[in-house]
Amino acid sequence: MVVANKYEMVCGLEVHVELQTKTKIFCSCTTEFGGEQNTHVCPVCLGMPGALPVLNREVVNYAIKAGLALNCEIAEFSKFDRKNYFYPDLSKNYQTSQFDLPICGKGGLEIEVDGEKKWIGITRAHMEEDAGKLVHSGDTITTSNESSVDYNRAGVPLLEIVSEPDMRSIPEVLAYLEKLVQILEYTEVSDCRLEQGSVRFDINVSLRPMGATTLGTRTETKNLNSFSSVRRCMEYEIARQARVLDAGEKVVQETRTWDEGQGVTLTLRSKEEAHDYRYFPEPDLAPLVIDREWVERIHKTLPELPEARRARLQVLGLSAYDAGVITQSKALSDFFDAALSSYEDAKTLANWVMGDVTRLLNTNQCSVVDSPISAAQLAELLGLIDKGTISGKIAKSVLEDMYSTGKDAGVIVKEKGLAQISDEGALLGIIDDVISANPQSAEDYRAGKDRAIGFLVGQIMKATKGQANPGLVNKLLKEKLS
């Protein structure tokens, strides 16, 4: 990004993702979100005297899976370390994390901004435990007389994914985050519920004069949890740093926090106040050795990733744009694929999924996974159109009925008598009636006024409440008038 043509911004990100294993990283407590305070706890995640951690192998499986999907090297030998600092939400006053030997090494992913593709490097990704949560009696810590701690989240597994400082604009940052979240969702290592805090972002950003090759002094803003906060925070922080540099001053290397309400970043602690985490190898856990077979086993469970899925949909005849829209979220894409297994015309299906289905869901603020219309039901509806049982127009109203009642398309069509009239005998009677009622129009058509036939078809459709098979009506009417 060019700030007033003077500065180039450089950005790298740390993303903390909660892995959606059933149990915590070092004990068998549930990872379920919510729950009454301190009910998902045990001596291990409460840091009771004498308690010992046991690594949940599923967490390792998820970390390997995410690493593979992000093109990372998987370390054959990695270990856990203790990160020591005092805070009430940290039950042992140290966090078990990975320091110098993380499970995932170098990797990266490709983003696309304004049609330009760019590779964003990933430095590393490591496993660690989440902390608990402070609960204040008032709105904020300063206005509260007392605070309590909820350790339900303590010990929920996290993967911290650290990028290279490869991003040069806010759109690049957002594209990277969207792509990252999309991949994590596709691999099902995380539910990526941003509103529940299951993905959190730390932003490292610095400015440097255009054309400079060395990096400027950076600040780190911690703990953002939505894309819009990231965008606003970066806009603010870049402008702030530019003002500092414009004034001939130096940016202070520090940790900052984002104030969502005021829309500003604030100093959290300076470099001098930075914690000395006193990392050392966790003596309660053996080093983690991951052999090639383990990695291979996980590799086989990797699902089709968004890019591959998009390519497949394009082969089926979808435009690049449509394929992109369908694969944006795994849920929508899965819905599409499920419908595709019993309905072949991908293009038509895509139009329905992106059009009427999405519109219905949006109007009702319903997510695809909770859709009352199943993929199979949608496929059946589209099949009815192809078979000529109902017209496309009728289908739209059937879809709405399906949404509100949950009934199958066939049932609704039958109950409401919506099936198209394709019986030639029945149609010929109606055609005769319409022709005799509108002799002028019949005469006009015969005289070469092609437009007159449209009027007659309209009259027939009106007489059949739209249920006449339009193609058949056209054909029979022309035969009749010739």
Place this chain on the structure above:
Amino acid sequence: MESVSIGKSVSELHELLVHKDISSTELTKAYIDRIQAVDPDLQAYLTVLEDEAMAQAAEVDQKIAQGETLKPLEGIPMALKDNMCTEGIRTSCASKMLENFIPPYNATVTNRLRAAGTILLGKLNMDEFAMGSSTENSYFTKTRNPWNLECVPGGSSGGSAVAVAGDEATFTLGSDTGGSIRQPAAFCGVVGMKPTYGAVSRLGLIAFASSLDQIGPFTKTVRDNALVMNAIAGYDALDSTSVPYETPDYTKFLVNDIKGLRIGIPREYFGEGIDPDVAKGIKAGIQTLIDLGAEVAECSLPHTEYAIPAYYLIATAEASSNLARYDGVRYGYRADSNDVLGMFKKTRAEGFGQEVKRRIMLGTYALSSGYYDAYYLKAQKVRTLIKQDFDKAFEKFDVLLSPTAPTPAFKFGEKSADPLAMYLSDITTVPINLAGIPAISIPAGFVNGLPIGMQLMGKAFGEGALYRVAYTFEQNTNYHSLKPNLSGEVLTCGSR
């Protein structure tokens, strides 16, 4: 009331129970009475569980009445060092910090001993958080050496050693981070085993230094020791440092025969600081073993002199992190303050004793940015060298032998003013913890009326060889059968 059963070994008591010569209730009551009689002097116990113990004993007696086969430790009264978690029973680590801490769960050893049918008499005094060599660092009381009440019992498992030596329990468990089982066993004239790191589960053992801590038994005889190991050793999936291996029946190593066994004598363990009388006593013991057919030769563990500094860096570094959890938020002592940081500081300033705070400071310093490589990392390298010393020695020898401690028990206050002197007295024990190998201390004579201990060191998971040598020595000496005079006569250290 003195019972004839008091002071017998576990295996003898088992026979009495099996033949219904005595009931578990009678036996347990006899020990409770004994505790009430002598513990005011000895101060081994922090908690006595009379009602619970009697109830457990009654259950065992019911089993006997129903003709059930008794397991080797069933109905046997014992006690645990107060750093092993006991569900519903205070576990204080002899600290103000955990003065009222009642664990919601059992340590694995607690569960295993319960499954073995033992009767828990109570919890035993120790140096606070197992930091010390004299049990003088207990927040609650000073435990006294039964052989001389003016002398320390050793530490940190002082209460565990004294309870066995003073016949206040048939056996006890202690923990050993740098000698905390072996040194008090030597000072009190009992058998104490520090098993291989990973042989006994640490789950529920309140951590001092995780990579060094290991639980082991105090007993009157070597056979008893093997019997207790049979009950507590073995893989525990809930302790990631527990080693999955097939636990042998340790009693099968109890043969009175060491012909041809190769015993190495590391010369560094007889060097400066070793009391000449202690050295003399141990050398007499070595002669006994030679006479019994052992092949004995001197050897060298060249990096021994670096063991103390390496140990006090690694142990304190781990302790500084392990003890961070005591902040007043979730359990234990909490000091009042206006803010969280103030509460942390005041809680820890008031809840921990001097020695604990000293070690937290040392460990914090050793791990600090800019010092890590020079201290912690270097200490780990020394640790590797010490391990290699032992590996090399065990290419030539089955077992190594040394004094357990450089001196017999010392007087209260004699070393507590000089922490460095106290640390240096661990020279013969800490290298074993750094190497993770097993070692046992057995009674090997007296110096001025105070017991001295012989330390036997073995290969990892080589407890069997240690039991074989220890058993043979015991069968051919009578040190283990001598008892302290607890009739009230107070002796002065060095005057007996």
